Amino acid sequence: MFTYFVGIILILAGVLVPADGIVGALRTDEVDPSLLNRLLQGAMLLKASLIALGLFVMAAKRLPFWMPRSETKTPLLSTIPKSELLILAAILLSATALRLYALGGGLWFDEIVTYVKYVQVPFGEAISTYDNQNQHILYSLLANLAFQIFGEGIWSLRLPAVLFGTGSIWALYLLGREVSNSREALLSAALLTFSYHHVWFSQNARGYTGLLFWAILSSWLFLRALREGRPGPWVLYAVSVALGAYTLIYMVFVVLGQCVIFLATLYGERKHEGWPRIWTGLFFGFLLSGILTFLLHSLVLPQFLEAFAHAEVGGPIWTQPLWGILEFVKGMQINFSGSFVAVFAVALFGAGLWNYARTRPEVVGLLVIPAVTCVVLKVLLGHHLWPRSLFFVMGFGALVVVRGIMIFGDLMAGILRRFDLAVTRPILNEGRSNWVGTALCAGLIILSAMSVPFAFGPKQDFLGAMTYVEDRRESGDAVVTVGLATFPYKNLYKTDWEDIETLHALNDVRSRAKRTWLIYTIPIQLQDSFPEIDASVSQEFKVVKQFDGTLNGGTIFVCQEGSPLPDIAAFQ
Template sequence: MTQPSPTLGRNDLAILLLILLIAAVLRTAGLNAPLWYDEIWTVDTHVRLPWGDMMREYSMNHHYFFSMKAKLMSQIFGDQAWAYRFPAVLFGVGTVAAIWWLARDVAGSGIAHVSALLVALSYHQVWFSQNARGYTELAFWSTLGLIFFLRGMRTPTLRLWIAFACTAAAAVFTHLTGAFFFVALGLVWLISLVTGFGRGPLTRTWVLQPLIAVALASVLVLLAYLPILSSIAGTMGEISASSAVDPMQEYQNPLWTVLEGVRTAVGSTGALTLIVAIGGLVVIALGAVGAHSTQPLFFLCIVAHIAVTLAVLLALDMRVWPRFFFVDIAPVIVLAVIGCWYGAGVVARVIGQSGLERPLFAIGVVAMLALSVFLVQRNYVAPKQDLAGAFELVEQTRGPSDRIYAINPGGPIFKSHFNADWTTIADPQGYARAMAQPGPVIIVILFPSRMFRAIPELAQDAEGSLEFVHEFAGTLGDGEILIYWRQ
């Protein structure tokens, strides 16, 4: 690792541009695949509204700042899936550039190149970059905020802290959970203030400028959310109440979140998954040690965000979705690259072969790149969730006397987005009434793991009286769509 040079060399710029080109190609391939449930809900209940109605009430499903860009793109290019997703592509590529900048600040250009390439190839980064939601925008603003924060902690200037305030406001306006990241940075600032850890000389400027940034960010956020402030508190209460009766109670367990994150990152590969997970933790730990000499606050910022997010979600009895930690993926990748470099140095010194440091690091980088290339291909094997395919198949094969039931939450989506004349089944009682009537029936099931648990009789009939017709695969967790038929 090297201290970053203030100037950007031509070779560094050329490498960065090549990495950004790779990132752009990966994020635009298959961009027009069918929209999935959350995307459709966003488009139908928010993006398609008139501009003046987009801020009429608060919903956790809406990513307000992002949706404004998605609406603009759809007005320019039409009602196309790729148009709604294109802002996510731009912010996804932008996050690659931002992580290169961050890694360069922390560990120099060599680490920055490898880190940016791994983020460009990251399965999760590509998946969310092709999602008409604001997660890549949230990651982009958070990464920029982290850059400004770390620089401001070392050599504070008013310009840096104003930039930090603007990124904080943009992140929180994208989604309220963006506040978790900047609250975590505030805690790191307090720890540094009290202990002296990782900061420059304690001066009046060092204390006042961050406080000015907090005040500015707070004003900007309040102005942005002013039209819907009254509905935010009520929405938080509704989310907590719905979580309490969710049949998928494991979604509120942090351990499930960790296991799901590992599963989606590596896949269900048995012992290999465990080996990769343990190896990843070791490399990240080495990265924390390796980054300490150049930027001791970097690792602390990541840990603080994870801790703050978990504390808030658990305190509000909310579901601990892995996507709440999406902004941490790219910085953790930087830690992994630093850990690979630091670990290579440790091994070389232990065996007394200092010349092996670079070859060992190269082997580690090749292994990480190979794994990333292997995993990123999963983004293209299926849509996230093929509602359009399910609708088309049912409509093409239905008979004149067939009754079609969509199991909630699929029913409202098929009715509102596809203009389907299907009936929604929302609970076990509704299912029992529907199946008590004679005649042919077609049943369409979204999120089958959830719905089989919510309606046990449906799960029993799927193993017995119902005839399986087709499964539409999806890269989304529990994203398969199942179609059954009864004569």
Template structure:
């Protein structure tokens, strides 16, 4: 009874930690490209949001419609617009606890929720104006409702309605939500006899989900990843060992940790997950007596594997991962770490099960088991804190706020501005509140005689450093054309550089 009374306080402490990590420095960094695009597009209204999403054909509109409503209510400051993702990230930690309780027990739920709370990857996307915290929350809700549908003694309309609603919203939040639904369908097919009572509700839900998602399937066929363009996926590299390793590091919370410590956390976490797949207390029984093996007729190795709930969590983890990998090789690259954010709770649950299993192997219910569990949790937490420190201290987005202020204080009527690359104008558009409107010119035009002739006298250049897809040094080209003396001002906001030319 005492332990049961303490549990709510523990989850409250974990939620407080999750809230602190997700709200800390929430508005400290400038918006980067994708965030600025989302905010400025959502300001245009629901109709424009849907039009842009349909034209893009890759990103479904639900999150952006919600963001449009959020901006209308709370405004568009960095803190206000990022607060939506932060709150969703905190909710995801609580839902991970609930899933752990539903699938295993409270201890597993608590450990898994702690791991999600301190995951630098989850914290990062809880501080971005992007749909991934929403994807995480809806994935967790979908699995909770899926389990309740399967376990209900009698079919219930509320389970049917909420499960169908969540799955529709999940699919309209991100296309990888479809993979989550696919994992659930696969699990039900494996255990359809066990859950025969849920047959009508389960398949009815899938039919409703398919019916409501069918308009977007049409968009996918015509404009999206099933069509000929799929421009929204063109930037994704083909999977390689380094790409898969980078994705795995990120999902295990090691993405912000350099070198050996990052590799250590990744492999340690994966080892705990592997330990979670096996049920060690059974192995202890077999050590004491071979009688159970003879009675069941099962070989020891087969009996070591845990039951249906572990299979469910494995499908939750592996189905989206390997399906995206297969499709990336067979069709178009689409494997990105943030697209797979929905599998992180499955990793946390398996790692929590692994800690329970290793601890029970050391000593069932005794002091040694508790000490072992605490030590394993402490190792994960300590190395994860290194990643969080690196994220808060060492990682910085482009300082568009300062760069834009630099331009505002010296902008004059008739000034023109060039961005390299061209699409980086979005963060500037979000921050610029200057008195004078600047004429935006493409960098391709400015490098031609006609484009240069269109400039009155002064030209601002905002340039990002060269990379694999940015191989033109516009500043150097302008030096060649107009001479070094044309440069009258420069502002460095690493790695962003702003130049002012008098031409």
């Protein structure tokens, strides 16, 4: 009876609430006519999605065909031994402390865009805006909520990333117990806890740790639901998928991997008793996740499609596969404190991947299918190939690396056992040989932890550069920004500095200024998008100060030239 009531309420809301009323409630200020038209289209889609969800809720109890013939009722969160729970608690407390430490460091470009355009605005505007792929909607809404609770600031802006980051470690532990054992689950969680990249992204006011959390959690729920066939886990799976997609659309790649595994299972059990329970997944899992995802995106779907059809490319070099590979290699060197350890980790990764392919191939599918599909699609569409696009598979990678180390540990234990040394005999019997692998994992975790301090500090020190220039700026001086340095100084710090996009504009400023200061960042983008300005800066300016940050290649360069160019017009 309750489901009928809920279904009717949803249908009536979709039918009776006017589209212009929805838009008016969200946007109280004047809206551009073209945007208003897209918002009205989105409101109509929202009404349709409410009706669709209402029909689903009403049909769910009336279709016994979709229900499994038998249910295996086991607690979703099985009992954890006390000793294991204490270790997990220590891991999570350590993870939280590391991610809260120095949380107020300087923002980088993407965080500033999020802050200015999607968080520092009314809630109704944030939930109904998608003009750029920088909009990670669920993250923007949570950051907006954090502002309301804790006040506006860098700390509260990044707080959702911290919570998602710590949550992803907990989710990885659950997934590890499902596909492996408690030992490897705890070791994988610890590896993520003391990972440079995980700490860095957990202090990044973007949706990447949120996507990682939903990717891992949904995969755990997916495997549980697939094994048990009960509607409950499938419904939770659908909710996690929808929220993941609402955080970052890359969630579709995760769902693609899960769908392939689901279809393979469906085909494998077509002649067995498990066949009827598979259909439960289609209805309560994939169909419901589709409806919920459509519901959450419906309001901004017209804007969303336009933004992806005309994706902004900040620099053509960022779309090149070779550049993406080289950046990934640099990241591995930082995370594992050196090239040799990084190469060793890759070798162990290969061993773990091979073992999972033989024992739990679904783990390989959850790792490889989303990653490969994401890269291929980005290459075909000419989108940026930033390594962070694959951050959402990091949890699966940690599981695979730990498995590889445990295999290597067993191999070493077997070799040492042959020597039958008195020192190693007590710890290398058959029941304790996994301690070798555990010790090796601990060593890798320690090496990874050595790189964590490099994650702290300003991601980009825009504020330091601004303070330096303003303290030394004299009367008659001009300050200009170019490329990615323009938006932060113009929209966040509200400086009176001029922004330039052409060499002619730069020369015009120089011709009327006593001295010209020029601020830029990310040299590769300046070279790619403004080659004439880059050449002028290289030949006619000198770098008087550079402000480093933790963002790779994100140094802020403060340049200066002392003699103005002659006024060309005076000679004509």
